[in-house]
Amino acid sequence: MKQNGFARRLRCASACAVFALASAQAYAAQAFAVASPGLADGGALDSSHAASANNCGGGNVSPALQWRNAPAGTKSFAVTIFDPDGAKGLGIVHWVLYGIAPSTTGLAAGAAMPPGSIAGTNRTGATGYYGPCPPIGDVPHHYVAQVYALDVPPDALPTGLTRDALLAAIKDHVIAATSTVLRYGR
Incomplete structure (x- = not known):
């Protein structure tokens, strides 16, 4: 036929x-990808992840992050969590962590820093994770958790970098980046 x-x-x-x-x-x-176990992209964080200071009501526990399929040539990772909604749209840095060994595939909730990694400077001027604390009544803020695969060894960058200084330092050294968005409101 x-x-x-x-x-x-x-x-x-x-x-x-x-x-x-x-x-x-x-x-x-x-593809190189990151997720927070148990939360879809855009999922809501529970209050354990919120800041414990200033009546924020949380436990200041960093969220778990897991990444997969790091690109060939990755020598270290950097992680940032940034709230673009905070400070009336100017943004707030909640976490800067870098110098993470290339064998690392994630961070457990509330985990200690991986051996050899370096804590950068958060919104308070201190190092380490500082949880969300959006104003009461605001729509839930977005927290962008970003993982960068870098072509520099874990000990290549100085300690205490701010997010802006980290981004400037890695500008020509990012092999790939991936992100997930988490939300929190109160």
């Missing part, structure tokens, strides 16, 4: 769509 041109084009389009979907799924499975 002879097929008409429309049927052939439809079969070809269907085959192309299946191939494109399979390719996209394979790429997504292999």
